[in-house]
Amino acid sequence: MSVEPSLVRSVEALREQVDVWxxxxxxxxxxxxxxxxxxxxxxxVRAALAECDRAVVxxxxxxxxxxxxxxFALYPRREADDLAQLALAxxxxxxxxxxxxxxxxxFATAVTVSGSLTQGLCAPFRPGHFQGVATVVAKLFLQCLxxxxxxxxxxxxxxxxxxxxxxxxxxxxxxxxxxxxREPDGLALSSRNHYLSPAQRETASVxxxxxxxxxxxxxxxxxxxxxxxxxxxxxxxxxxxxxxYVDLVDAVTLEPVRSLGERPLRLAAAAWxxxxxxxxxxxxxxxxxxx
Ligand code: PAF
Numbered sequence: 001m002s003v004e005p006s007l008v009r010s011v012e013a014l015r016e017q018v019d020v021w022x023x024x025x026x027x028x029x030x031x032x033x034x035x036x037x038x039x040x041x042x043x044x045v046r047a048a049l050a051e052c053d054r055a056v057v058x059x060x061x062x063x064x065x066x067x068x069x070x071x072f073a074l075y076p077r078r079e080a081d082d083l084a085q086l087a088l089a090x091x092x093x094x095x096x097x098x099x100x101x102x103x104x105x106x107f108a109t110a111v112t113v114s115g116s117l118t119q120g121l122c123a124p125f126r127p128g129h130f131q132g133v134a135t136v137v138a139k140l141f142l143q144c145l146x147x148x149x150x151x152x153x154x155x156x157x158x159x160x161x162x163x164x165x166x167x168x169x170x171x172x173x174x175x176x177x178x179x180x181x182r183e184p185d186g187l188a189l190s191s192r193n194h195y196l197s198p199a200q201r202e203t204a205s206v207x208x209x210x211x212x213x214x215x216x217x218x219x220x221x222x223x224x225x226x227x228x229x230x231x232x233x234x235x236x237x238x239x240x241x242x243x244x245y246v247d248l249v250d251a252v253t254l255e256p257v258r259s260l261g262e263r264p265l266r267l268a269a270a271a272w273x274x275x276x277x278x279x280x281x282x283x284x285x286x287x288x289x290x291x
Contacts, residue, residue, distance in 0.1 A: 002087040005057075005094045011143045014095045018056065018144055026053035030146035030173075032137060035059040036076035036191035037085050040181040044150040045089045047178050052148055057086055058095040058140055060102060064110075065132030071275075076191055095144065102139060111135045113161045113168070116255045121157045121268055122279065125244045133158055134165045141171045149173050154180040154188045156266055156281045160254060180280070182208065188280045195276040206238040207271065207278050214246070215267050215284050224248050224258045231269065240271040240278075248284065260286040 008014050021028055029048030033041050041057075048055040059082055066072035079096070086094055111134040112118075118130045141149065151159045159177045166175050181189045186208030187201075196204055210231045217227040231246045248257050251264035268281035 002084075003090070004087050005083070005091045007083065007094045007096060009095075009097055010101060011097070014056070014093070014143055015145075017093055018146070021054050022145075027148070028052055028144070028146045029055045030140065030144050030149045031055065031057045032140050032149065032151070033057060033059055034061045034075065034191070035082050036078050036194070037082045038181075038189050038191060040152050040154065040189040042085065042089055043181050044152060044178050045086070045091055047176065048148065048150050049090055051176075052146075054092045055090075056093045056095060056144055056146060057091050058097075058144070060095075060097055060136070060140075062102070062132055062136040063099065064103070064135060065129050067127055067129065070126070071192075071195075074195075076194055095140075102136065109135070111138045111165060111169075113164050116253050117157070117161050117164055120249065120254055120256060121245060121247060122270055123157070125270065130158070130161050134161055137162050138165060138169060138171065141166065141173045146173055148176050150176050150178055152180060153177045154190065154280065156251075156268060157254060160252065186212070188278075190278070192276055192278075196273065200273045200276065203238055203240075204273055204276075204278060206235065207240070207269070207273075208280055210234045210238075211267055211269055211280055211282055215282055218248065218260070218267070218284055219286060224260070235269075235271050240273055242272055244270040244272070244277070246271075251283065262286075 018028055029052030031044045031048050045055060061075050063072055110131050112131050113134050123130060163175050166173055185205040187204050214227050214231040218224060228246050232243055235243050246269040248265060248267050250257055251266045257265055265284040266281045267284050270279040
C-alpha cells in the first residue's frame, strides 16, 4: 500500500514541515531531482529513507542549467507518474516549486564554483551549466535545510561541484554520493535515455563497454593517451558523434591525469548518439589497489 506524500509548492510550506520534523529530532534527507524519475532516482530515495527519518524529494526542471541550445523545452516532465513512484517508495514530502518561486522577478544572484572543477569535462561543452546547478542546489539546501542530500555518481562532476559549493559556503548539509544504477548491458540510467530510438539504444551499450575496456587498458599499464585514443576510436566507429570528451581525471580535483599514482581516479566520457548526449564515468584503480 502506498501513502501519498504531501506536495508543497512554496518555500514557506516546505520550511514549515521540515521545521516540525527537525524540532522533533527527526533527521531529514533531501533528494534534488528534475523529475522523469527512474530507478537511479529511486535508489537515491531509498538511501535517504534508510539513513534519515524523513525524505523530501524536490522536482524542478531548472532553466538556469540549460544553455539556450539545449533541451530545456523537450526535457521529459511526468508529474503524475513521478508522484505515484514517490508514494510507492514511501517519501513523506515532495517540493515542486513553480519557476517564479525559485527565480522571482528581479532575481540577480548566481553561485559560481571556479577552478579545475568547472574547467574540464562537461564544462566547456555546457557553458553556464555548473553555475546553474550550483545556484539551484544552494537555494534548495537553504530552502529545505536537510541533514543529508543525495546525488548520483553518474554526474560525477556535478557531485564534486556540489560538494565544493556546500563546503565553501558553510552550508550544514552532508552531501552523499550514490553509485550509478545501470541497465543489464551497463548503460547508466538517465532521463535522457528516453530520447534514444530502439536502434540507438542498442548502440548505446557500446558506451559503457568502451569505458570498461579503457579502464582495463589503463589498469593493465597501457599509456593513458593510447587508451583514451582507443576509446575515442571505438566510439567513433560505432557512430557516436561528436565525442565531447574521453578523459582520465583526478577523482576529487577533476584535473587531467596522464601519469598514474596512488590518488583516486575517474575515467569520464560524454558523447552524442543522434540528439542524445550520453555521459558516464567509472573509478580507475591503479597503484597498490590495482588488480
Ligand atoms: O542532477 C539533476 O537532476 C540536477 O542537476 C539537479 C541536481 C536536481 C539540479 O537541478
